Amino acid sequence: MSLLPVAEALSRVLAGARPVTETLDVPLLDALGLVLARDVISTIDVPPMDNSAMDGYALRAAEAGQPLPVSQRIPAGAVGAPLAPVSAARIFTGAPVPEGADAVVMQENCTEESGTVSVTGDVHAGQNIRPRGQDIAAGETVLPAGRVLRPQDMGLLASVGCDTVTVVRPLRVAVLSTGDELAEPGTDALREGGIYNSNRYTLAGLLRALNMEFVDCGIVADTAEATAQALLDAAARADCVITTGGVSVGEEDHVKAQVERLGRLDLWKLAIKPGKPLAFGSIGNTAFIGLPGNPTSVFVTFCLVARPFLRAMQGVVEPAPAPLHARAAFAVARAGSRQEYLRVTLENTAQGLAACRYDNQSSGVLSSVSHSNALAIIPAGTTVDPGDAVEVLLLDALTR
Ligand code: AMP
Ligand code: MG
Numbered sequence: 001m002s003l004l005p006v007a008e009a010l011s012r013v014l015a016g017a018r019p020v021t022e023t024l025d026v027p028l029l030d031a032l033g034l035v036l037a038r039d040v041i042s043t044i045d046v047p048p049m050d051n052s053a054m055d056g057y058a059l060r061a062a063e064a065g066q067p068l069p070v071s072q073r074i075p076a077g078a079v080g081a082p083l084a085p086v087s088a089a090r091i092f093t094g095a096p097v098p099e100g101a102d103a104v105v106m107q108e109n110c111t112e113e114s115g116t117v118s119v120t121g122d123v124h125a126g127q128n129i130r131p132r133g134q135d136i137a138a139g140e141t142v143l144p145a146g147r148v149l150r151p152q153d154m155g156l157l158a159s160v161g162c163d164t165v166t167v168v169r170p171l172r173v174a175v176l177s178t179g180d181e182l183a184e185p186g187t188d189a190l191r192e193g194g195i196y197n198s199n200r201y202t203l204a205g206l207l208r209a210l211n212m213e214f215v216d217c218g219i220v221a222d223t224a225e226a227t228a229q230a231l232l233d234a235a236a237r238a239d240c241v242i243t244t245g246g247v248s249v250g251e252e253d254h255v256k257a258q259v260e261r262l263g264r265l266d267l268w269k270l271a272i273k274p275g276k277p278l279a280f281g282s283i284g285n286t287a288f289i290g291l292p293g294n295p296t297s298v299f300v301t302f303c304l305v306a307r308p309f310l311r312a313m314q315g316v317v318e319p320a321p322a323p324l325h326a327r328a329a330f331a332v333a334r335a336g337s338r339q340e341y342l343r344v345t346l347e348n349t350a351q352g353l354a355a356c357r358y359d360n361q362s363s364g365v366l367s368s369v370s371h372s373n374a375l376a377i378i379p380a381g382t383t384v385d386p387g388d389a390v391e392v393l394l395l396d397a398l399t400r
Pocket of ligand 1: 177178179181182195196197198199200244245246247248292293294295
């Protein structure tokens with residue numbers, strides 16, 4: 001079987017992603033990280049009126065060359081009267097500019113004495129006025145459907161008076177760990193030949209960071225019967241089942257055969273390092289993704305293939321982040337046949353971002369992920385010299 005390029009795997013899984021159609025109305029305060037189900041259209045102009053960008057004096061620019069009596073005082077929240085001819089209004093930041101005024105002069109450039117203000121410096125029409133609707137115009141789309149709400153988006157929605165948003169129901173994702181060697185921290189003693197189940201925790205974190213529901217299905221023993229039962233139970237509880245391990249072709253690897261029996265499955269040898277075996281299919285109406293077992297491979301294949309798939313199911317419009325550029329502070333002497341995702345730390349230098357490679361890149365070494373902040377993408381068939389440009393993906397962009 002020839003190796004499947006990552007980009008090809010990604011376009012195949014995205015083509016198979018059926019977005020969740022159920023929606024929920026949630027208070028805006030609880031909407032962080034959720035996905036807008038509909039465009040939000042503004043019914044108002046923001047700001048709703050021309051207002052002052054400064055503490056100072058509102059006046060007519062053409063009259064600024066002469067001393068002007070101060071005819072009124074307009075604090076934020078108040079509404080002034082139309083500006084009398086040849087006069088100025090004391091005004092404060094955020095207060096509506098009175099009818100007739102066309103400029104605000106900041107108070108540092110004004111002197112007020114016995115109720116009359118004189119200004120220094122040039123004054124032009126429009127100065128220090130924030131025009132009505134300059135942020136958002138009535139009828140404009142404030143944020144589109146498919147948008148993952150960030151903190152600033154919550155503020156933006158509030159600025160148009162929104163207090164409830166319609167979001168896509170968070171995806172339910174079941175996680176099943178395969179392997180007789182696995183011990184659960186805090187529950188199982190570490191027997192001889194055993195290792196702790198780290199994948200369950202990595203995936204719980206990755207899913208919760210995506211604001212998806214982590215449906216914990218524990219560890220399944222390496223037998224055909226246990227695997228089949230666990231897969232059916234998981235499928236009944238979730239929109240997507242993710243397994244780790246057991247998708248190689250060894251006789252202890254039951255996931256592939258059981259998913260094939262219960263639903264449908266494509267098994268790919270991905271041209272990816274770390275990684276390689278990856279299964280994608282369905283059990284009934286539930287999507288299925290079989291990740292490799294090695295903890296670093298789990299992280300990388302989840303971030304590069306499973307995450308965009310899940311985000312597409314969640315209704316997110318842009319499911320995968322775009323890479324940035326950095327300079328390699330390492331060499332790759334021998335070109336590989338798989339696209340490699342090196343765990344690197346980006347450091348700020350005078351020459352720009354430098355990608356420093358973590359020493360041990362073994363797929364079993366999870367420290368390589370914890371002690372890095374990016375993945376450097378090394379395409380198959382390429383060598384790298386120090387100083388060469390490489391594409392990098394920020395882990396922060398992949399883990400939220
Ligand atoms: P497998 O694909 O099942 O052959 O697993 C590949 C490697 O990953 C083996 O060394 C497993 O012990 C290890 N592994 C599998 N699942 C987990 C897990 N949940 N946590 C930590 N290591 C795992
Ligand atoms: Mg196994």
